[in-house]
Amino acid sequence: MKTAELFEHKTVFSLEVFPPKPDTDESVIYDTLDELSDISPDFISVTYGAGGGHSGCKTIQIASDIKERYGVESVAHLPCIDLTKEQAAEILDSLQAHGIENVLALRGDRREDTAAEGDFRHASDLITFIKERYDFNVLAACYPEIHPESTSAVDDLKWLRHKVDCGADHLITQLFLDNKYFLDFHEKARIAGIDIPIEAGIMPVTNKRQIERMVKLCGVQLPKKFVRVLERYEHNDTALRDAGIAYAIDQITELIAEGVDGIHLYTMNYPYVAKKIFAAVESLISVNSCTAAL
Template sequence: MKTADIFKTKTVFSLEIFPPKPDADESVIYNTLDQLTDISPDFISVTYGAGGGKNGAKTIQIASDIKNKYHVESIAHMPCINLTKDQAASILDNMVAHGIENVLALRGDIPEGTVSPGDFTHADDLITFIQDNYDLNILAACYPEVHPESMGAVDDLKWLRHKVDCGADHLISQLFLDNEYFFSFLEKARIAGINVPIEAGIMPVTNKKQIERMVKMCGVELPKKFIRVLERYEDNDIALRDAGIAYAVDQITDLIAEGVDGIHLYTMNNPYIAHKIYDAVQNLVAAKANAC
């Protein structure tokens, strides 16, 4: 099933996982999936893989297993910055052979001080390539607080509209901690003519290092409410984990109440946290589904 079709009948609740590192025990990810699929998510996306490069093959295999063994729809992430068109075609052919119908087209990170040897400069190049050559549901990323490399909000929306015009069927947002950024972004996106489903990406922040990495990589603003939580619990790992879960639940409750298309939970491969959040919001998701 193509994920864009799921939004026609319900508020979507989906999950993201990442593959194990090349030298890690692969059984761990399947133990994680055994627990995550108990939630019955609408789909699970699989990142390109810790370590990147050749580890991308694990992304395809895990996405295939999610769909064919766990009977949950899956999405395979695909960064394109270092790919030639022939390499991209080989990856996409492999996805199709494994029964994968959904691909998240990403540029990927450019290694500092290097120039990409590939044929794709931005995600829209890959989206166009997929649209022209494959019958796949194409997803793309969006940034409620503006892409860190963008010239500004207007420029960011212009290029997001371009990605949709090139063939993106469904958008998933970068994480954010202040819902007002998402609501403002969503309003502007609709005015700009971006009418595909837009899922809110939620990452439950459960440790201080994670917060520091997130701020550095994504430019996410920490709201005063969240800073107070961090200051109160930063020296107590369990308390901070529980406070992070509660904060994410509050975000999701507010988003669903405002009619968001869907929630995409960045699980960090932690079934305990995913279950706690889903258990707290499942009645709201069900109520929206029944209303549809």
């Protein structure tokens, strides 16, 4: 099933997982999926390789197993910055052969030490390539606090609209910790004529190093409320984990009340955290979905 169709009558709840690193037991990801499947998410997305690696073989296999073994729709991430058109076609052919219908088209992170060697400069180039040759449902990323390389919010929305015009069917946001950024972004995106589903990406913060890395990579703003939580519990791992879960639940509760299209939870492969959050918001999602179906 194509994920864009899921939003017609419900508030979507989806998850993201990543493949195991090369030096870890591959069975671990299936232990994770065994637990996450209990949630019955609308779909699960799988990042490309491990830690930004260049091999998508594990991504393809895991995405296929999510669909075939667990009966959950899957999405395969595909960063294009170092891919030739031939390599992209090979991966897309393999995804198609495995019955995967949904691809998250990404540029991928630039590496400071080497120049990109692929045929695609932007995610929009990959989206165009896919839509010209295949029948995939194409997801794309968006940034409530604007992409770190954008010159302004207006410029960022212009390029996002370009992604949609190239054929993106469904958007997922980068993480954010202050809902006002998402709500403002969502309103401006609709004014700009971006009318496809926009799913809010939520990452429960469970340790200090994690958030420091995200701030560096994505330019995420830390609201005062969150900073107080971090300062109070940073030396107690269990307390910080539970506080991060509570913070994410508060975010999701407000977003559902505001009528968000869907919630995409970055699980970091921690089923405990994902299940706690889902248990707290499941009834809210159900009520919202029933209302949308009327």
